[in-house]
Amino acid sequence: MKKVFVKNSSGVLKKVLMCRPTFLKAVPINEIARKWQDVGLDVEIMEKEHRELVKAFEDNGVEVVMVEADSRRGNSVFSRDFGGCIREGYILGRFKEPVRFLERDVYEEKMKELNIPKVAECKNGLFEGGDFTFLDNDTLAIGIVERSNEEGIEEIRKSLSKYGYKVIEVPCDKKYLHLDLCFNLVDEKLAVAYRDGLPETFLKVLDEKGIATISITEECVFKHGCNLQSIGDKRVISLKSNGYVNEELRKRGFKVIELDITEILKAGGGPHCMTFPLSRL
Template sequence: MDRCFVRNSTASLKKVLMCPPTYAYLKENAGRNGNKAKINSELCMKEHDELVEAYRSNGVEVVLMTPDRNLHDQVFARDFGACVKEGYILGNFRIHPREGETEAYEKKMKELEIPCIARCSRGHFEGGDFWMLDDKTMAIGILERTDETGIDEIRKQIGSRYGYEIISVKSPEKCLHLDMCFNIVAEKLAVICSEVLPDEFLNILKDRNFKFIEVNRENLLKCHCNLQALGNEKVVSFRDNREVNSALRSYGIEVIETHISEMFKHGGGIHCMTFPLSRA
């Protein structure tokens, strides 16, 4: 029987790939979202350890990369590509400082025996822009790092071959990736900033009977949308995300709260640091 890796965005999360922020502190200039702040490496490590423990204590196996001192954004494991049922899609970073991550993560995926089913090379594609709306529908954001050429490459390689519908989601918002303004936290439930997303995409979600937990625009770069669904009505969030956490609980979602604040200076959150390897 063929292996099934990641079926969709809300099935039970079994295994993830992460990278400790050992060298994140070395990058004291512009972070992922243009922030400028010195990173407290000790606090970053503490926060990352707490997130890893939150996963493990909820039955998620965590595979850790060996950090490279030259790859200061490697902690954001989400972005090198995307995993689907048949294997993974290898992305193509838009900015030069992240290009070295591609080789490191590709090597790791070979070690884990997860096949590469598509490769972006002419255009650009980063995993923070990728979502599965259901088992056969992909939504890929076009914000700052992914472009239409990259999406077309993916569509040609896996669309008809595996029967996936691939939807482009364009937004002019100053977020690097779609996961900063849109996040599927449970089946048919999304944490979302509607005002920065196109009506066409919002109508697609409404037609599919999605319900929305709204986040204000001013909270986007504070990572209020940047959560991680575990499946089984559980979500990992951060302690200071009070309004969203309260709304999640009103829908019957169990919220696992972690302390994440220092990593935000580097420009990413919980979802950015987590690459699903197995979700079925």
């Protein structure tokens, strides 16, 4: 029997790939980081925040594998972005921003070390994992926002067609950077979403699949209101500052693990961005 890696976006998370924020800076490559580029980030605070995220995973039975931090690729802390993991293996993306180019080879080598096969690769187009989500076991949604494009999605679609996946494009305004700033599945039939930032065609798909949403405002988009990390069995890692969403999740029977992360967020990514799932069943 072939090994199954990641079946969906909200099942029980078993193993993740991460990288410490030792060399992270607010590089002005997204709307959030531009506001902090002249201020600088406190490394000691970021390291503490990251340790607390790692501990939250480990306390909930999730194994954490680390990629070594390097001064030449400070944004590696946002491990989500190098690709996406599915049942059969992983998709290797292609970065748009030169500051992130070195990450691709490092993460590809790490996946070889972990014996996770590469089943698709963007060689000409662009694709980053912040734009990637399952809608169900056989339907993948990929955002066309700032860092992924139609050419990259078409490369993925062709490579994955033999496995029976349907790939849906989700175009959004570039200012939202990645799909996971506007949409994040937290349970099989529940997502947190900025509905006004999503196309009507995608909202219709959600309705057809019976996926309900907890809606946030545009202001919350840039405060990482959608950037939660589901770990399965109605458990979600969220930001302490994400009060409204956290309360709505609790009303629906979720255990919300709140983390006081503020400094890392200034570079443009939250808990979801910092987490690349390696095993989710």
